[in-house]
Amino acid sequence: MELVRKKNKLRLRSPSPAWIVTFADLATLLLTFFILLLSFAEMDVDKYRAMANSMAVAFGSDNVVGEDVGGSPLTLIEADSVSLPEPADTMADQPEFIDEQAQSSGETGISAGIVDLASRMIRELENEVASGALSINYDGSQVVIRFSEEATFRSGDAAIKSEMIPIIERVVGVLADCKGDVLVSGYTDDRPIASNRYRSNWDLSAARAVSVVHELVMNRQVPAERVVAAGRAETNPLAPNDSDENRARNRRVEIAIRDPECVGQDTDQAQPVDILP
CATH class of the missing domain: 3.30.1330.60 (OmpA-like domain)
Structure with missing residues (x-):
């Protein structure tokens, strides 16, 4: 028993391998790098919804419920249809500028x-x-x-x-x-x-x-x-x-x-x- 205790003490006193410090630093730097990439990334909600819908069709689900980037619930997406962004109509109410030369022609x-x-x-x-x-x-x-x-x-x-x-x-x-x-x-x-x-x-x-x-x-x-x-x-x-x-x-x-x-x-x-x- 005394011999076993001495061996355990020797194991506890043995130093960690030298490479482990470098590995830990590298892993920490990589984690920081990917967190920065994620913080600068912008998720396209419409593409995400379309992708989720495709996955629902592939797996046979009737609908997909998720959350957008801001944490708000996404609208239910039916399995047999893809929700695509509507064409922008921001210019519909804007006045038109008329080119007189174009008019005369x-x-x-x-x-x-x-x-x-x-x-x-x-x-x-x-x-x-x-x-x-x-x-x-x-x-x-x-x-x-x-x-x-x-x-x-x-x-x-x-x-x-x-x-x-x-x-x-x-x-x-x-x-x-x-x-x-x-x-x-x-x-x-x-x-x-x-x-x-x-x-x-x-x-x-x-x-x-x-x-x-x-x-x-x-x-x-x-x-x-x-x-x-x-x-x-x-x-x-x-x-x-x-x-x-x-x-x-x-x-x-x-x-x-x-x-x-x-x-x-x-x-x-x-x-x-x-x-x-």
């Missing part, structure tokens, strides 16, 4: 006369567009100036607010140098009107359109035979009539200039404007 299908009139209107009414009192839009056949009800009329009334008269006069000043039929349309929301003067939203919308027409042709700069008034009531809403904000947006008057051609066509590049839906 017919590359976009919008005539130079439409772009020219839209550019003139935007420069003339820049402050009003910025304030939201009106907007200027166009498509392949017309330029549309859209006046909000809040800026133009009092609730339930067809008389134009006095502060809007000078703005309409500036519109007339631009239209006087341009040809094209002018259609003025009044719109309301879908709520029935309670008024002793107007029988329905059709009456009110038509009366508002006539008020704007009167201002357009009063000084005879825009020939009366070019202008038509129409009451549209709650038809053609810009947004669903499901909230006060949307209803306010739908209450409006629009001046549409069809196929315009302006004297002394502007050669400057058109300003960015919204495209009609």
